[in-house]
Amino acid sequence: MKFAHATTIAARRRARPLYKLSTGAAVAALAVTAAACGGSTQSSTSSTQGAAHKGGTFTILANSSFGVADPAQNYTLEQWQLLIDTHDGLVGFAKAGGAAGNKIVPDLATSIPVPTNGGKTYVFHIRKGIKFSNGQTLKPSDFVTTFERQFTVPGPTSFYSSIVGANKCSTKGCNLSKGVVANDSAYTLTINLTAPDPEFMDQLSLPFAFAVPASTSPKLTGNNVPPGTGPYMWKSYNPNTQAVLVRNPYFHVWNAQAQPAGYPNEIIEKYGLQVSDEVTEVLNGQANEVYDGDSIPSDQLSRLNSPKYAGQVHVNTLTADYYFALNTRRPPFNNLQARQAINYAANRTAYIKIYGGPSLAVPTCQILPPNFPSYAPYCPYTAGSSHTKWTGPDLAKAKQLVQQSHTAGMKVVVDSSNDQVGKALAEQMVSDLNSIGYKASTQLLAAGIQYPFIQNSSNSSKWNVGYSQWYQDYPAASDFLNVLLGCGTIHPNSDASPNIAAYCDQATQSKINQAEAMGATNPSGAAALWTQVDHADTNAGPWVDMFNPKQIDVLSHNVHGYSWSPQWYILIDRLWLSS
Amino acid sequence: MATLLEQVEVDTELRPAVAGRNPWALAARRLWRNRIAMAALLLFLVIVVMCLAAPLYAHDVAHVNPFPPNLNGHTVAGGKVVPVMQRGGGVLRLGETPIGPTWDPSHYFLGADSTGRDVAALLLYGGRSSLLIGIGAAVFCSLAATVVALIAGFFGGVTDSVASRIMDIIWAFPVFLLAICIGTELLTHSNGFQFGPVHIDASSLLLPTAIIAFIYIPYVYRPMRGQVLSVVNKEFVEAATAQGAGNLRLIFSEILPNVVSTVIVLMPLMIATTILTEAALSFLGVGVQPPNVSWGTIIQDGTGLVYTRPWVTIAPGLMILLTVLSLNVLGDGVRDALDPRAKLRVEG
Numbered sequence: 001m002k003f004a005h006a007t008t009i010a011a012r013r014r015a016r017p018l019y020k021l022s023t024g025a026a027v028a029a030l031a032v033t034a035a036a037c038g039g040s041t042q043s044s045t046s047s048t049q050g051a052a053h054k055g056g057t058f059t060i061l062a063n064s065s066f067g068v069a070d071p072a073q074n075y076t077l078e079q080w081q082l083l084i085d086t087h088d089g090l091v092g093f094a095k096a097g098g099a100a101g102n103k104i105v106p107d108l109a110t111s112i113p114v115p116t117n118g119g120k121t122y123v124f125h126i127r128k129g130i131k132f133s134n135g136q137t138l139k140p141s142d143f144v145t146t147f148e149r150q151f152t153v154p155g156p157t158s159f160y161s162s163i164v165g166a167n168k169c170s171t172k173g174c175n176l177s178k179g180v181v182a183n184d185s186a187y188t189l190t191i192n193l194t195a196p197d198p199e200f201m202d203q204l205s206l207p208f209a210f211a212v213p214a215s216t217s218p219k220l221t222g223n224n225v226p227p228g229t230g231p232y233m234w235k236s237y238n239p240n241t242q243a244v245l246v247r248n249p250y251f252h253v254w255n256a257q258a259q260p261a262g263y264p265n266e267i268i269e270k271y272g273l274q275v276s277d278e279v280t281e282v283l284n285g286q287a288n289e290v291y292d293g294d295s296i297p298s299d300q301l302s303r304l305n306s307p308k309y310a311g312q313v314h315v316n317t318l319t320a321d322y323y324f325a326l327n328t329r330r331p332p333f334n335n336l337q338a339r340q341a342i343n344y345a346a347n348r349t350a351y352i353k354i355y356g357g358p359s360l361a362v363p364t365c366q367i368l369p370p371n372f373p374s375y376a377p378y379c380p381y382t383a384g385s386s387h388t389k390w391t392g393p394d395l396a397k398a399k400q401l402v403q404q405s406h407t408a409g410m411k412v413v414v415d416s417s418n419d420q421v422g423k424a425l426a427e428q429m430v431s432d433l434n435s436i437g438y439k440a441s442t443q444l445l446a447a448g449i450q451y452p453f454i455q456n457s458s459n460s461s462k463w464n465v466g467y468s469q470w471y472q473d474y475p476a477a478s479d480f481l482n483v484l485l486g487c488g489t490i491h492p493n494s495d496a497s498p499n500i501a502a503y504c505d506q507a508t509q510s511k512i513n514q515a516e517a518m519g520a521t522n523p524s525g526a527a528a529l530w531t532q533v534d535h536a537d538t539n540a541g542p543w544v545d546m547f548n549p550k551q552i553d554v555l556s557h558n559v560h561g562y563s564w565s566p567q568w569y570i571l572i573d574r575l576w577l578s579s
Numbered sequence: 580m581a582t583l584l585e586q587v588e589v590d591t592e593l594r595p596a597v598a599g600r601n602p603w604a605l606a607a608r609r610l611w612r613n614r615i616a617m618a619a620l621l622l623f624l625v626i627v628v629m630c631l632a633a634p635l636y637a638h639d640v641a642h643v644n645p646f647p648p649n650l651n652g653h654t655v656a657g658g659k660v661v662p663v664m665q666r667g668g669g670v671l672r673l674g675e676t677p678i679g680p681t682w683d684p685s686h687y688f689l690g691a692d693s694t695g696r697d698v699a700a701l702l703l704y705g706g707r708s709s710l711l712i713g714i715g716a717a718v719f720c721s722l723a724a725t726v727v728a729l730i731a732g733f734f735g736g737v738t739d740s741v742a743s744r745i746m747d748i749i750w751a752f753p754v755f756l757l758a759i760c761i762g763t764e765l766l767t768h769s770n771g772f773q774f775g776p777v778h779i780d781a782s783s784l785l786l787p788t789a790i791i792a793f794i795y796i797p798y799v800y801r802p803m804r805g806q807v808l809s810v811v812n813k814e815f816v817e818a819a820t821a822q823g824a825g826n827l828r829l830i831f832s833e834i835l836p837n838v839v840s841t842v843i844v845l846m847p848l849m850i851a852t853t854i855l856t857e858a859a860l861s862f863l864g865v866g867v868q869p870p871n872v873s874w875g876t877i878i879q880d881g882t883g884l885v886y887t888r889p890w891v892t893i894a895p896g897l898m899i900l901l902t903v904l905s906l907n908v909l910g911d912g913v914r915d916a917l918d919p920r921a922k923l924r925v926e927g
Contacts, residue, residue: 297882302668310670315671354694358672418865424648426869442868
């Protein structure tokens with residue numbers, strides 16, 4: 001239910017890893033990670049200290065820009081990391097490092113409402129006295145435009161498709177007068193849903209729902225970002241050169257948890273350098289950050305190991321999967337035993353080495369990543385007796401399953417991207433497949449072609465194993481289990497069909513439906529069901545899950561106050577510069 | 580008394596026979612005397628022989644299978660057994676760096692690439708692919724271009740116009756863009772290229788060979804058509820026509836021998852060009868497909884290792900440089916040998 005356009009889906013998958021955790025164990029794990037990464041958790045800072053830290057220009061270097069800048073359309077981490085400093089939603093993820101960054105707090109709303117009408121109605125009280133960066137005062141009716149733009153501007157409309165009236169909206173027009181009801185005199189906003197949605201607060205925290213003035217065009221604004229209410233405003237954006245953010249003169253702090261005043265006076269993101277050059281400039285102090293979505297070449301990784309840069313390099317675990325989807329539409333992987341066989345044979349140690357080694361990835365067998373809601377360690381495809389941790393491939397078991405499946409000797413095409421990592425992963429997969437009796441070959445395509453290619457069912461006869469990755473949108477098990485392996489996310493002949501494996505098991509789907517229905521009323525029961533779904537999907541083997549990646553932040557020596565939010569990653573406005 | 584004509588015939592019969600020099604033999608002699616061209620030819624042959632010996636080196640010297648990844652493998656360096664992929668140091672231990680050159684022919688002489696494969700063995704196997712594609716594409720391209728040019732130039736009129744416009748259309752596309760488009764289209768078919776009974780596997784070297792040959796046809800066609808047009812109305816063609824020679828005989832017995840030197844001169848240069856094109860396409864990922872390797876794919880693999888393991892890119896780059904240089908110098912020598920105006924320069 002979260003897909004609309006191939007481009008946006010591709011952008012989400014490629015460019016923006018996000019996550020949240022809610023269990024105690026996960027919180028503890030993140031806290032440990034944060035501590036290990038140099039104490040990234042931002043403690044409360046006194047206003048005196050805050051004032052002392054203010055100033056300077058923070059410069060980010062990115063290989064390329066994030067495309068069209070309209071917040072109703074853009075679906076990239078790259079812009080979202082800036083939009084959270086220029087705009088606000090009704091609610092938002094707390095701007096804090098570590099586990100605290102997973103908490104949803106009131107932002108432009110005075111509090112988080114308790115839903116009524118059986119979980120279908122939310123009444124928000126909007127803060128008064130807040131102004132957009134163009135001087136206009138924020139009114140509840142601005143949100144009507146904000147939500148209607150979700151449908152009139154081509155973008156991932158499905159996040160808000162449960163709002164009453166949304167089903168009649170299109171890019172030609174949208175009337176949400178029954179779904180989003182503003183009362184400008186009482187300063188309230190009522191949102192009516194067609195059905196309870198336990199993830200609605202998560203969805204409202206995404207930049208798509210960030211408030212823009214009611215006067216904003218219902219059409220795509222291109223590279224002109226509409227005014228927002230955050231501490232910064234967009235001064236300019238040119239996708240070929242740079243984006244410049246300066247202070248919003250109308251901003252004042254109303255909830256420091258949601259939107260504190262930023263430290264740098266100006267934030268500039270420059271585009272067009274090779275990533276290796278970005279690293280060199282940042283290490284030389286000519287810029288302040290290598291954009292964290294840019295993949296650092298292995299050459300530069302060894303350079304970053306120098307003790308000289310220990311304080312400037314930060315590594316954090318992501319809630320994301322790197323996996324090979326197995327095409328369940330055609331032989332050999334329409335056979336359960338064949339799928340399980342390659343899962344046993346997959347040499348995850350080798351995959352991790354290709355990605356950058358154990359410091360940058362953790363092997364996994366299951367769909368849900370660690371530190372994620374409903375995650376319970378599970379790995380049936382490993383040598384040895386452990387069922388919770390992958391220790392090595394079991395080739396004997398894999399060969400036995402291939403024989404039992406009567407698929408030995410079949411041709412298998414491994415489709416992957418032709419970039420260095422994608423190509424190497426595909427070659428390792430070919431080697432793993434050949435080692436258990438298949439005749440495997442690679443099919444390497446440019447990344448921009450490969451992802452829509454393997455999603456589209458009209459190409460399903462051309463490949464058997466497809467390389468892909470997925471980063472969370474927000475911390476909910478459904479974002480992996482229903483989005484990527486649910487029966488409802490197979491869209492025939494569409495480039496936006498994220499269930500790449502085309503795996504559909506009705507028994508598992510009914511558990512998914514049950515878990516979604518229980519989410520609002522019985523969260524712990526729903527969480528247990530999601531765990532069962534995760535393990536059932538893992539047993540069915542529609543993927544060869546390889547590893548959960550980690551992320552590197554490289555900063556210049558004069559940057560301080562590093563905070564890493566599990567939802568937004570590096571918090572740019574929390575960084576301050578020494579002279 | 581004999582007539583004047585009879586006297587001339589008698590004188591001719593009495594004159595001692597002079598052995599006529601075959602123009603090809605003369606050209607070969609001129610080429611043989613061109614020491615720089617001969618050195619280039621020798622260098623090219625050495626490269627070819629080295630590449631042909633790739634299986635011998637991999638199997639009997641390096642003892643490796645260079646094609647599958649070897650990320651968990653070990654080798655000997657400095658008398659010690661060491662992992663082929665070495666984990667980064669420091670506190671963070673980021674990255675996995677392949678072993679560098681050991682300069683020991685039996686143990687990763689030039690080091691490993693990013694998936695732990697022996698670069699020296701890959702280099703030789705890659706050379707086989709690059710040379711095979713380069714030579715094959717140049718030959719296919721020249722053959723096709725010559726046939727089309729002969730037909731177009733000989734028949735003229737509508738035939739010439741149609742053939743030339745088709746060539747113009749192919750020529751109008753940027754070479755690499757056209758090759759990338761064709762390559763991407765063919766690579767997305769799991770069964771490769773299928774046209775009637777003709778089937779080329781997606782990972783076959785024939786696919787990049789055919790693509791490169793196709794995109795360069797107009798480059799050979801143009802000068803060849805010009806040559807055909809310049810000889811098609813010559814007296815010896817008219818004489819043959821008067822003697823009742825058919826079209827095929829005119830084309831292949833009278834015209835072709837008089838224009839073939841153009842193809843021969845172009846051939847080394849075309850091979851050099853096609854080798855460079857193959858390297859570029861493979862670097863972009865639409866040329867040689869795994870498990871095959873070429874110099875271009877090795878360079879692509881080495882781009883992420885330029886600072887720490889530069890030999891992964893330097894070695895294939897050097898091989899391309901030497902091959903193209905030798906072919907260009909040889910091409911100049913062949914041109915000088917076949918060009919009568921060069922006679923004074925070479926022999927004088």
